[in-house]
Amino acid sequence: MRPDDLPEMRELEPFKSMREENFAELMHAAFLQNFPAQVQLITEGDHADFLFVVIEGCVELYAQANGREAVLAMVRPIGSFILAAVMKDAVNLMSARTTGKSRILMIPAQNIRAAFEKDDAFARAIVIELAGYFRAVVKEYKNLRLRTAVERLANWLLKYHKDQGAEGMVELPYDKRTLASILGMTPENLSRAFGTLKPYGVSVNGGRVKLDDLESLEVLAKPNVLIDERTT
Amino acid sequence: MRPDDLPEMRELEPFKSMREENFAELMHAAFLQNFPAQVQLITEGDHADFLFVVIEGCVELYAQANGREAVLAMVRPIGSFILAAVMKDAVNLMSARTTGKSRILMIPAQNIRAAFEKDDAFARAIVIELAGYFRAVVKEYKNLRLRTAVERLANWLLKYHKDQGAEGMVELPYDKRTLASILGMTPENLSRAFGTLKPYGVSVNGGRVKLDDLESLEVLAKPNVLIDERTT
DNA sequence: ACACGCACTTGATTTTTGTCAATTATGGAA
DNA sequence: TTCCATAATTGACAAAAATCAAGTGCGTGT
Known part of the structure; x- marks a missing residue:
């Protein structure tokens, strides 16, 4: 080369x-x-x-x-x-x-x-x-070690939401079975985790996820710079 | 200094x-x-x-x-x-x-x-x-990610057994609540995990663990050099 | 349009793990 | 030794997650 x-x-x-x-x-x-x-x-x-x-x-x-x-x-x-x-x-x-x-x-x-x-x-x-x-x-x-599956998903969404411009929308960068494995859960469980996040303003449509209530999602997710921040 | x-x-x-x-x-x-x-x-x-x-x-x-x-x-x-x-x-x-x-x-x-x-x-x-x-x-x-709590314990025992001279005996280097946390489980679960290992020749007496059937324990544990080996 | 395959979802169930509460060891200190 | 605090175990239960089995939806290719 x-x-x-x-x-x-x-x-x-x-x-x-x-x-x-x-x-x-x-x-x-x-x-x-x-x-x-x-x-x-x-x-x-x-x-x-x-x-x-x-x-x-x-x-x-x-x-x-x-x-x-x-x-x-x-x-x-x-x-x-x-x-x-x-x-x-x-x-x-x-x-x-x-x-x-x-x-x-x-x-x-x-x-x-x-x-x-x-x-x-x-x-x-x-x-x-x-x-x-x-x-x-x-x-x-x-x-x-320190989070449940739903918490991991919530924090993942918040992180990618910020990455993608924080406009209330997250585009999933890979298919859901891959995302599930990355998050340490089964695909079935990822579906259900999205379900449990519905009351927190999370709605899924194919590969697009809408976040309508960031405040309550953050209360659930409890993001932590010592886990979620990429650069720290 | x-x-x-x-x-x-x-x-x-x-x-x-x-x-x-x-x-x-x-x-x-x-x-x-x-x-x-x-x-x-x-x-x-x-x-x-x-x-x-x-x-x-x-x-x-x-x-x-x-x-x-x-x-x-x-x-x-x-x-x-x-x-x-x-x-x-x-x-x-x-x-x-x-x-x-x-x-x-x-x-x-x-x-x-x-x-x-x-x-x-x-x-x-x-x-x-x-x-x-x-x-x-x-x-x-x-x-x-790839093992259950019992499998983690079984592999931990095999690893420390080898470390300590492989004489059918493992001396726990810390108390059980610490060991439980290291292995990613609760103390209660560690007790039960020791219980499930009993049919595999594992008997606990305070901080001493006797391993009487290494063959069957290894069948259960399925040790893996890409997880358990320290130097690799 | 249709059929097909595939990804995803949903429901029912089991397994695994955690929680809570009550006991039972265990190991010092007095 | 006895007493005490703590560690460990045990049981009953709850929660979390995996598994199994249908289903549903969706895009592709014909």
């Missing part, structure tokens, strides 16, 4: 802080691939051979055990995944599949690690990146 | 990789404190002013919301906590309290960040440290 094919990559942490020559070298080793929907990119337990960067489309990170499956996160442009496994030269803890047509940059793990050894600024940027990832999972964990 | 007061600190990642002068400087800025049991060391939401290193004793990391409380982790010698918050110069996502008499090293956050800027090897060691933390939380998250 040519280093200037993806100017937005250069703007992305942790690549922003890299020395030009190291960035160029990394990009030369990388592959930019187009994938259709529902392609398995990595499987949990496999060795992490690439760092993945989602340039376009959407990727679902999930895990399986005991006949159960859980969606752990969705990665949208421009976001990377399995950085921790790459840095530790270890196996993936999650699987990944595209949920729609996607354009994905694959950077060989050994090149990432080589750049990490060579480029001090890159190494430091990765610290901040990983610290952010760590804190994001801790928040997800707290969300699951 | 004198740099040679704690030789074991020097052996600990990420301090092992530090240049001698930087380590000495860090240690000079640090405080070694003795705390009795049940002392609140940090509170979630407060700014992270110190990196904590448990030298002796035990510290409980926990979080609260919606009138609920969850123990997220126990830190034993020699382990550190809130590294991510220190690196990001952010607020703590968890609270911490001593569970018994403890000796704790407190290193001012700005000194950690200064050493991080100055010492390239230290910066790189922190990457590995944080990547390990990240993967540990992901495993905890998967444990919670």
Whole structure:
């Protein structure tokens, strides 16, 4: 790949802080691939051979055990995944599949690690990146431990409502079965959770959710910066 | 503090990789404190002013919301906590309290960040440290999402059984209410979970648990390296 | 338009987990 | 030792969530 094919990559942490020559070298080793929907990119337990960067489309990170499956996160442009496994030269803890047509940059793990050894600024940027990832999972964990399913949905709605301009409307970014799994519940339970939120001004119409009474929804949800805030 | 007061600190990642002068400087800025049991060391939401290193004793990391409380982790010698918050110069996502008499090293956050800027090897060691933390939380998250309470207990027993020499006996390292919270259940439920494990050769006597039928316990638990292994 | 498949919903039921209350250990301190 | 506070257990019950089984609705392709 040519280093200037993806100017937005250069703007992305942790690549922003890299020395030009190291960035160029990394990009030369990388592959930019187009994938259709529902392609398995990595499987949990496999060795992490690439760092993945989602340039376009959407990727679902999930895990399986005991006949159960859980969606752990969705990665949208421009976001990377399995950085921790790459840095530790270890196996993936999650699987990944595209949920729609996607354009994905694959950077060989050994090149990432080589750049990490060579480029001090890159190494430091990765610290901040990983610290952010760590804190994001801790928040997800707290969300699951400290809230019921209805509370998780209510807070999810408030968060995405703010993201989407806070105009009394939330557009669901994925289908409901995926949303249910992200929120740690079954699709049936998500339907019912929407039902219990009706008295709080929440009305669903396909992928559109109308929020008519934010005050009472917030009373129910009790949003918490130490769980819901993305940047904190 | 004198740099040679704690030789074991020097052996600990990420301090092992530090240049001698930087380590000495860090240690000079640090405080070694003795705390009795049940002392609140940090509170979630407060700014992270110190990196904590448990030298002796035990510290409980926990979080609260919606009138609920969850123990997220126990830190034993020699382990550190809130590294991510220190690196990001952010607020703590968890609270911490001593569970018994403890000796704790407190290193001012700005000194950690200064050493991080100055010492390239230290910066790189922190990457590995944080990547390990990240993967540990992901495993905890998967444990919670993909297993029932009884399965979590069964796997916890198998893990600690191996830790303690695999001699058919597990000594509980903390009281049962704490263990219950670590496993994401109520104390009442933990009692009942021990009850359901009785047919699988599990018998409890105070803080001692006897495992008489590891084979059938493993059939029930279905241990998974991508959840239960500490190092992977 | 029609039929088909699929996502979603709804209802009935079970399982799992939490809550409340009452007992029963258990481990110091006097 | 006895007493006391606390931890742990047990039972009855309630709530939350999962499961199973129909249904409904909706968009696509023919």
